Amino acid sequence: MEELRRAAENAREKMKALGAQQYACTLQKSELKELNADNGEFSLFRTVFDQNVSATVIHDKRKGSVQGNDLSPERIGKVCEEAFGSAASSAEDDAYAFAPSEGALSFSQGCPEADVPAFFDRLSELKEQITALFPKVHLMSLSASHTKETGIYFNSNGTWAEQVQGWYDVGLEFAGQEGEKTTGFFGTGVKVDSLDRPFLELGTVRRSLEDAQNSLNSVTLPEKFTGTVVFTPDALGQFVYMLAENYMGSSVIMEGTSQWLNRVGEQVADPRLTVSLRPLDLRIVCGERVTRDGFLSENVDLIRNGVLERHFLDLYAANKTGRPVVKCTSEDLVIEPGDVPLEELMGQISRGIVIGYFAGGEPNASGDFSGVAKNAFYIENGRILGGVSEVMINGKLDEIFNHILGITKESFTDGRSCVPMMAADGIVISGK
Amino acid sequence: MLEDILQGKQSLFAGGAVSVLRGHENRSRRVTLLKGDVVNNQRSESRGVNAYVYDHGSYGFASSANYTAQDADRVLAAATENARFLSQRAPREVPAFSPVEQTVIVPQAKIVDTPQARLIDFCRALDSYIVEHYPFLTSRTVVYTEDSQDRILYTSHASCGHAVSPRCYVYVVFNAEAKDGSPVELMEIFGGWGSFDDQFSTPEALAPKLDALAQHMKEKCEGVYAEAGEHTVILGGALAGMLAHEAVGHTVEADLVRGGSVAGPSLGKQVASPLVSLVDFAHTAFGAPAPLPVYLDDEGVPARDAVLIKDGILTGFMHSRESAARYGVPADGNARAWEYSDEPLIRMRNTFILPGKDKLEDMIASIDHGYYLINTNNGQADLTGEFMFGVTLGYEIVKGKLGRALLDTTVSGIAFEMLKTVDAVSDHVVGESSGFCGKKQWIPVGLGGPDMRCRIMVGGR
Numbered sequence: 001m002e003e004l005r006r007a008a009e010n011a012r013e014k015m016k017a018l019g020a021q022q023y024a025c026t027l028q029k030s031e032l033k034e035l036n037a038d039n040g041e042f043s044l045f046r047t048v049f050d051q052n053v054s055a056t057v058i059h060d061k062r063k064g065s066v067q068g069n070d071l072s073p074e075r076i077g078k079v080c081e082e083a084f085g086s087a088a089s090s091a092e093d094d095a096y097a098f099a100p101s102e103g104a105l106s107f108s109q110g111c112p113e114a115d116v117p118a119f120f121d122r123l124s125e126l127k128e129q130i131t132a133l134f135p136k137v138h139l140m141s142l143s144a145s146h147t148k149e150t151g152i153y154f155n156s157n158g159t160w161a162e163q164v165q166g167w168y169d170v171g172l173e174f175a176g177q178e179g180e181k182t183t184g185f186f187g188t189g190v191k192v193d194s195l196d197r198p199f200l201e202l203g204t205v206r207r208s209l210e211d212a213q214n215s216l217n218s219v220t221l222p223e224k225f226t227g228t229v230v231f232t233p234d235a236l237g238q239f240v241y242m243l244a245e246n247y248m249g250s251s252v253i254m255e256g257t258s259q260w261l262n263r264v265g266e267q268v269a270d271p272r273l274t275v276s277l278r279p280l281d282l283r284i285v286c287g288e289r290v291t292r293d294g295f296l297s298e299n300v301d302l303i304r305n306g307v308l309e310r311h312f313l314d315l316y317a318a319n320k321t322g323r324p325v326v327k328c329t330s331e332d333l334v335i336e337p338g339d340v341p342l343e344e345l346m347g348q349i350s351r352g353i354v355i356g357y358f359a360g361g362e363p364n365a366s367g368d369f370s371g372v373a374k375n376a377f378y379i380e381n382g383r384i385l386g387g388v389s390e391v392m393i394n395g396k397l398d399e400i401f402n403h404i405l406g407i408t409k410e411s412f413t414d415g416r417s418c419v420p421m422m423a424a425d426g427i428v429i430s431g432k
Numbered sequence: 433m434l435e436d437i438l439q440g441k442q443s444l445f446a447g448g449a450v451s452v453l454r455g456h457e458n459r460s461r462r463v464t465l466l467k468g469d470v471v472n473n474q475r476s477e478s479r480g481v482n483a484y485v486y487d488h489g490s491y492g493f494a495s496s497a498n499y500t501a502q503d504a505d506r507v508l509a510a511a512t513e514n515a516r517f518l519s520q521r522a523p524r525e526v527p528a529f530s531p532v533e534q535t536v537i538v539p540q541a542k543i544v545d546t547p548q549a550r551l552i553d554f555c556r557a558l559d560s561y562i563v564e565h566y567p568f569l570t571s572r573t574v575v576y577t578e579d580s581q582d583r584i585l586y587t588s589h590a591s592c593g594h595a596v597s598p599r600c601y602v603y604v605v606f607n608a609e610a611k612d613g614s615p616v617e618l619m620e621i622f623g624g625w626g627s628f629d630d631q632f633s634t635p636e637a638l639a640p641k642l643d644a645l646a647q648h649m650k651e652k653c654e655g656v657y658a659e660a661g662e663h664t665v666i667l668g669g670a671l672a673g674m675l676a677h678e679a680v681g682h683t684v685e686a687d688l689v690r691g692g693s694v695a696g697p698s699l700g701k702q703v704a705s706p707l708v709s710l711v712d713f714a715h716t717a718f719g720a721p722a723p724l725p726v727y728l729d730d731e732g733v734p735a736r737d738a739v740l741i742k743d744g745i746l747t748g749f750m751h752s753r754e755s756a757a758r759y760g761v762p763a764d765g766n767a768r769a770w771e772y773s774d775e776p777l778i779r780m781r782n783t784f785i786l787p788g789k790d791k792l793e794d795m796i797a798s799i800d801h802g803y804y805l806i807n808t809n810n811g812q813a814d815l816t817g818e819f820m821f822g823v824t825l826g827y828e829i830v831k832g833k834l835g836r837a838l839l840d841t842t843v844s845g846i847a848f849e850m851l852k853t854v855d856a857v858s859d860h861v862v863g864e865s866s867g868f869c870g871k872k873q874w875i876p877v878g879l880g881g882p883d884m885r886c887r888i889m890v891g892g893r
Contacts, residue, residue, distance in 0.1 A: 047493070184816050364839070366615050
């Protein structure tokens, strides 16, 4: 941290020497240790020593940003000069600003020191469990890392925030395979700050492996119909992020194209839906502590009991539109669980599908979406009949959340999000 | 351009190991104007040095953000140690790598730093033109983006060299309202290989293309939803390229083949109509530079074309040195890395469906009820060959003529089934190069193709 403090002081002195009216800098050093396995065999051990500095200047109401990855005094000086120069070439805008002073802050989270042999052993355990418990699952790739990050953020308003954090990340890609028959890609992952639990028991790891294996039992979807879609935690997270971007995000609010532009305080979704960004939640590993604008991060409700609480605006968008800023720029998603056990919810479905994830790109400006339901299963009269492929779903984003059949009691925590499953009616489902 | 501080380091390569030492710098510049406001004005550079060592069946990789001779030594030692850690704990049996031509590749381009002020002024001029000429728009976004890679490689058992890859683009996004008041969006991308002055002269030079985009936008505002279901369509060149990349390209990357992709059992078999041939070009396509030329990959393999489908027969896969050894074929230079901190992965370069002999106007005239799909903004593919991509610009075909524009839709299918339905291929090829492919790391890719008549699943209402 001492080296980083010296580098940060260099940057601050340089900004003062340049006469920058407002400035903010982030400096970071990190060390990543990563183990990779391909087709079930460990193949690569990767170590990355990284560092970066970013400098943003607001001068005469003009803004510019420059990033580099050399923390030497000469290079830091150059980054600050270039940010100053870049600001000079920009356009005036009253909305540019940094957060007011949050004072001196210090954070320490997670597990900064890696235990590589223990990590290797936990990963070996996971590989062995997959082979033993899911013999029809082929583990295509396993990418698992420990990251240690040390950082300093400061701005001209007086905030100086130091942070040390460390975490383990595990990502798997796999498919169900039997002879020449293969399912599509399945993927899952977890973020943890200790190695005290087997990875198989965390997040959606076990469930996703079961789905991959079960997906080999495939059926053909009958004709196009309007039915119920059950969103797994991964799929629900996808749709909620799309909802946030299409209806609540800075761009669409500034453009004026959001369908929820003037609906804060109104019922926009089913009353059972509560969507929050909760970086301070204990279930979130190494959550955000200082926003990109320089605010101390807060837990934020975007939708509470179906009512739109606020748009998801950064400081620039807030200043531009005269709307409140959100003191959270992370994606640490928490969706409140419901009160229906999954089994009971499935039992209520006459015709529909379970969707593992959605391959359809971004919805259009009016919220229409159309894409492929991946890792999907067909449900009829409350029973899953088999896996399906080449199935498309179409609809409108906000309508999904106004036609909720139920939200499960069961919630899945993967270190980045806490998300239940959800079923929604009225979605067009079409096969070939 | 990167200074060569790595010369002479080959003496430090561990005996018996296959080693690559790479100096690597990425630069990016970005300006975003949203309704005339500068919402993003950024410059970024990151450089470092890495070592990639293959020893006794395992790989070790280490990188440092300090581009110094001392850190080159440090990462070599760390990568070698990492390979040993793994080979001792988890030994693998891998065939010996085939020999690779040992030559020296020289830079084929330069990176030119354009002052940020010039980029902002260019975008503002475009924005002013848009405001003046298209008052029906409710919003507009103008983005200038450029990224470049500068790489110096020294290897123990392959080629060495210095490879430079600059590219730059202007994205223009129009927003307007459909007749029912719902928002409609349309985007076009201009630019390609090289630096700012290679691609852009004056803002006025883009006026005809902006006018054409505005016309499409007006038609899209009057547009209709496609009818969901399987249809006869003409895929425009941009979509043919997306198909080549997503639907076929990923399934024939050898790591995914080994992972069980549908292409594995299909080598040497008919997977497409005999009218379809598909090549992953290295640096030259159709007698001219490919959209994003690659001369040397990040394992030190000189890049050459990979013929993937010939006359409908699947003829090959794309390889790293290890996968090429496993399949008993030469490597063609498909192992690429995005940043200095990234290890090489099997990636596409410039993936094209080759042109045929038919004329687009004849193809349109041949369809009684279908669609002409022109532009796309994204795509994904799967092991099974199932693909989807978004369609942002298209038109109905009614009784052999173009009809109403389409609102955004999606197409999907199973690649090797859908390609067998191709029954006409135009003689005109369109190339695209602005995108990134995501697969653990991003990488710039080029793609393209001709217009193709085929049957495909269309998402709609």
